[in-house]
Amino acid sequence: MSEAGLPPLPSSDRPEVAARLREALLGASFTADGLLDLLGAPAYAALARSETVPALRATRGDTPLEALVRLFLLQQPVPHARVADVLPVEDCLDSGWLRRVGADELAATVDVRPYGGADGEDWFIVSDLGCAVGGAGGIGSRDEGVVLGVGGASTTLAGITVRTPVSSALDLGTGSGIQALHASRHATRVTATDVNPRALHITALTLALSGAPAADLREGSLFSPVRGDETFDLVVSNPPFVISPGARLTYRDGGMSGDDLCRTIVQEAGDRLNEGGFAQFLANWEHVEGEDWQDRLRSWVPRGCDAWIVQREMQDITQYVELWLRDAGDHRGDVAEYQARYDAWLDEFEARKVKAVGFGWITLRKSGSVVPSVTVEEWPHPVEQPLGETVRAHFERLDYLRTHDDAALLEASFRLAGEVVQEQVGLPGAEDPEHVVLRQNRGMRRATKVDTVGAGFAGVCDGTMSAGRILDAIAQLLGEDPVVLRDRTPAQIRLLVEQGFLEPAG
Numbered sequence: 001m002s003e004a005g006l007p008p009l010p011s012s013d014r015p016e017v018a019a020r021l022r023e024a025l026l027g028a029s030f031t032a033d034g035l036l037d038l039l040g041a042p043a044y045a046a047l048a049r050s051e052t053v054p055a056l057r058a059t060r061g062d063t064p065l066e067a068l069v070r071l072f073l074l075q076q077p078v079p080h081a082r083v084a085d086v087l088p089v090e091d092c093l094d095s096g097w098l099r100r101v102g103a104d105e106l107a108a109t110v111d112v113r114p115y116g117g118a119d120g121e122d123w124f125i126v127s128d129l130g131c132a133v134g135g136a137g138g139i140g141s142r143d144e145g146v147v148l149g150v151g152g153a154s155t156t157l158a159g160i161t162v163r164t165p166v167s168s169a170l171d172l173g174t175g176s177g178i179q180a181l182h183a184s185r186h187a188t189r190v191t192a193t194d195v196n197p198r199a200l201h202i203t204a205l206t207l208a209l210s211g212a213p214a215a216d217l218r219e220g221s222l223f224s225p226v227r228g229d230e231t232f233d234l235v236v237s238n239p240p241f242v243i244s245p246g247a248r249l250t251y252r253d254g255g256m257s258g259d260d261l262c263r264t265i266v267q268e269a270g271d272r273l274n275e276g277g278f279a280q281f282l283a284n285w286e287h288v289e290g291e292d293w294q295d296r297l298r299s300w301v302p303r304g305c306d307a308w309i310v311q312r313e314m315q316d317i318t319q320y321v322e323l324w325l326r327d328a329g330d331h332r333g334d335v336a337e338y339q340a341r342y343d344a345w346l347d348e349f350e351a352r353k354v355k356a357v358g359f360g361w362i363t364l365r366k367s368g369s370v371v372p373s374v375t376v377e378e379w380p381h382p383v384e385q386p387l388g389e390t391v392r393a394h395f396e397r398l399d400y401l402r403t404h405d406d407a408a409l410l411e412a413s414f415r416l417a418g419e420v421v422q423e424q425v426g427l428p429g430a431e432d433p434e435h436v437v438l439r440q441n442r443g444m445r446r447a448t449k450v451d452t453v454g455a456g457f458a459g460v461c462d463g464t465m466s467a468g469r470i471l472d473a474i475a476q477l478l479g480e481d482p483v484v485l486r487d488r489t490p491a492q493i494r495l496l497v498e499q500g501f502l503e504p505a506g
């Protein structure tokens with residue numbers, strides 16, 4: 001991987017300097033909360049969209065925090081004396097965090113962005129200058145080896161990751177190291193891989209500056225850096241999932257045909273998981289003419305793994321191409337070049353009969369089950385992040401349902417999950433609702449239609465009475481045959497348990 005054109009990075013084997021720099025940054029309140037206080041919410045949010053003007057306007061003063069924001073987030077040279085008031089300047093110059101500009105100014109060599117961990121940790125994400133945020137605004141560099149900071153995809157994956165304490169975690173395609181950083185909180189050993197050596201270097205800086213333990217950093221493509229029979233309790237990857245012609249930008253273009261890169265990662269992850277372990281990925285997948293996209297994804301799931309695949313968004317091929325041309329900033333360049341790229345991209349999709357591209361989450365859990373449970377669904381609605389606990393509980397409920405036939409379900413008792421409400425939908429003024437919907441206010445925030453029996457049943461579930469006895473009581477109330485009700489309702493109970501509306505009690 002060429003690093004030609006990219007500036008040298010700070011030294012990653014000077015942990016004592018990273019520790020001193022960290023102390024100085026924290027001392028000046030260069031934290032997520034400190035930035036929000038200084039910049040205000042609109043300018044802070046604009047920064048996350050790569051828009052720097054509001055932050056430049058908010059940092060015209062002379063406080064240490066303003067100097068740090070200008071230096072590390074806004075790529076502005078700052079007078080030496082101002083920096084020396086807040087940072088160990090000579091150390092930072094020696095180890096390459098800062099460089100001299102002209103006679104009397106200093107500039108940062110990398111972007112350093114405060115990032116708050118889920119438990120209030122003050123972390124820092126290091127990335128290439130001008131590349132802290134990807135997205136539709138376009139990154140500040142077109143060098144193929146450029147390393148990006150935290151984008152929406154990064155935080156989505158961090159949010160859905162199951163965070164139970166584990167011995168070993170693998171972050172495949174670590175980039176800035178954000179997933180490895182999160183994993184360092186609950187995994188005894190963290191291995192981080194990347195095909196781009198610059199990313200491994202930056203991951204080491206992110207971990208050191210965040211005060212996290214060092215990870216085992218390995219260079220190589222996909223699972224090739226993983227040794228023969230090495231397995232993990234957790235595998236995470238926000239891979240270069242963009243389906244594009246050619247491998248142009250390492251951080252996003254996998255360089256394999258179509259969605260082969262995502263498929264390969266999913267298929268090979270099964271052999272890399274310990275029993276009970278989770279593998280969680282973000283992915284893009286093709287919707288191919290004449291093929292059922294859900295069947296296509298089901299065929300990716302490796303043997304011995306349960307899977308939960310959620311399509312969060314789908315774009316037609318024109319929207320998709322535009323999104324990623326903009327991501328690279330191509331819309332700001334030469335018009336003819338932009339159009340030629342657009343055209344070539346559509347050619348590629350047409351040749352493979354791709355009509356649209358899906359984006360979503362893939363979670364595997366190694367269960368060793370002979371008949372694995374594979375759920376492929378569309379859920380484009382807002383969810384409540386972090387979702388890691390919801391993901392873990394989804395697979396736990398599957399285990400429960402697998403081991404309880406209908407008779408056992410009727411013997412069991414259930415509890416209505418927290419913050420589930422009932423909505424009645426129908427014409428204004430109508431005496432009876434057309435249908436009743438149960439809605440979750442937590443986790444996936446699902447909504448599901450239920451009949452009168454289902455709604456009545458869910459309302460009574462407080463964990464004390466068995467499902468069968470509740471159904472008998474409902475049958476009596478509605479004047480229905482209890483045997484018929486016991487026969488037809490378990491399918492509905494199963495769905496309510498599977499979707500997390502009801503929780504097995506005890």
Ligand SMILES: C[S@@+](CC[C@H](N)C(=O)[O-])C[C@H]1O[C@@H](n2cnc3c(N)ncnc32)[C@H](O)[C@@H]1O
Nearest residue numbers: 154173174175194195196221222238240250251
């Ligand atoms: C979208 S970035 C994700 C970075 C980071 N993990 C995150 O969540 O923000 C994808 C990363 O995968 C790396 N990568 C690209 N091709 C790869 C391959 N074949 N094998 C391993 N990593 C690869 C890129 O260098 C980049 O760092």
